[in-house]
Amino acid sequence: LAGVKRTVYNQYDSLVRPLAAWLEERGVHFARDTLVTDLVLAPIGGKSAVSRILLRHGEAADAIDVRPEDLVFFQNGSMTDASSLGSMTSAPPHRTKHDSGGWALWEKLAAEHPGFGNPAAFNSSIAESCWISFTVTQGNTRFF
Structure with a gap:
């Protein structure tokens, strides 16, 4: 485990909570209990970019249109x-x-x-x- 980064507290309290608070202060909205089911890609300048996010809140299907200036992080x-x-x-x-x-x-x-x-x-x-x-x-x- 020599290569594992350690934090003073557990990783959630040391990394996730401060980052989430910082992002929320800047207007980022977190959609909890949501499952992304597909990313719709559109060709832009010879590359692909996400144009729509398909998701599910519980049993309800939904979609988010992605603007060219939006950032999509896919883990x-x-x-x-x-x-x-x-x-x-x-x-x-x-x-x-x-x-x-x-x-x-x-x-x-x-x-x-x-x-x-x-x-x-x-x-x-x-x-x-x-x-x-x-x-x-x-x-x-x-x-x-």
Whole structure:
């Protein structure tokens, strides 16, 4: 774990919360409990750009039109996508790429647009790339 970056607090409180607050102060809106189901691409100057985001809030389908000056950040499937949490008395439930919207979206985009790469190079051997982590919070150093 020498290459893993450490923060004073957990990564959510040290990185995610401050960044989200900074973005919200600048007018960024976060749509929670929302699943992006597709990105509609349009050719612009020999390249592709997202022109529309298709999504789902619960069971309701929706779409967001993307203006040329808008920025779209797409986080494809990752090693923490579809992750799960355990407790003091039970192990985290085992999940697969099918529990993740990120892998499905990346696979869909790559099938339609080869420039999105090959997700199978990353998600076809989940058992070999599974990452299990835990955090210890305590008041003294005797455990170490």
